[in-house]
Amino acid sequence: MAEIPILKIGDCLLVSIQVDMHDRLALALQDDLTERIVADHARGVMIDISALEIVDSFIGRMLNNIAAMSRVLDAVTVVVGMRPAVAITLVELGLGLTGVRTALNVDKGLALIRRIIDSDSLDADRD
């Protein structure tokens, strides 16, 4: 079974989904990702879906789940690289992915994570 690689960039993790997702692969990814967040003390998770032409409700739910799990482990999740057609389809399906942050590409995603982490630590300092 193919495995989805998880790359480490600073204190962020980058997951690039380039194959068709199915149940077992999604579960394996959730396992791997949560372990890596804990092991690497990651503060941000970027999921790149620029290679996906079809995003159905299953993948939508998986993205929401990953975001929720990361949040519990104190990491922000940003979905990057969504295609216009995919965005329209998701909206028509009624999946706004409201629990997930989004960015146009990996560059902007990384900047967004930086910004969120920085403002978090500012808040923490103030407390």
Add this chain to the structure above:
Amino acid sequence: MSDNRSVVLALIDRHYQRLLTDWLACQKRDAKLGDAQRESEAREFARRFLEELRRCATLAQFDNLEAPECAPMRELLDELSRARLVQGFSPSETATFVLSLKEPLFELLRREIGDNAEGLAREIWTATGLLDKLGLYTTESYVRTREEVIRRQQQELLELSTPVVELWDGVLALPLIGTLDSARTQIVMESLLERIVTSGAEIAIIDITGVPTVDTLVAQHLIKTISAARLMGADCILSGIRPQIAQTIVHLGLELNVISKATMSSALALALRRTGKVVVDRAKSAAAPAE
């Protein structure tokens, strides 16, 4: 039977010139053709119409207007209704062109075979059937042409009314004009998302100054556009909300869940602040150090 049928045709053929003159006189009296150019055009159409009738051997071929041998007649009537449509004639005025042939034609029949009552009735019935059919076809063609025009205008309107403007580096504006229906929302959404990809914008200002009413359906379309842009990593600001529309939104209990500003300028100010840019008034900033 076909012998009987062609009596009308034979008469048209024989008295062609006189029929044409009478017919044009009738049209001139009824339709108030006005200027000379229109009159010569009507004469041209009338001449071609009669030529077409003369050319065909039997009236039976007009039983089915869709048949290939009726193609020249169909084309003529299509051309006629298109020309009349452009000149602003009404459908009934257009059909009258064909139907007005009845008067001179019946007059001709009465003159020629008036002594044979049974024959006259039969010929008049044949001619009426034919002319009614052709008249109806003209009306149909008129309506079809008009529908084409409407469809084309709709398409042009769609393309015209959905520009995406780059206000600043990383700030897009989407001034919406007119009502938002499903088809337009689709096009608006597509063009906005395409521009987000090409320009890498992080903020899109949706201006609804030109949207006459916001009901639940329009609101739903707005929400869809906003969430699609969010999925692409761009935040939306809604601007140009008129006082009445603000009231409507509250009365309908709509929850837009988006930052909204009354005017485009305040939306742009917010967008600039968000992207970390500052607009400075030079006179004031020059004066400031002196204080």
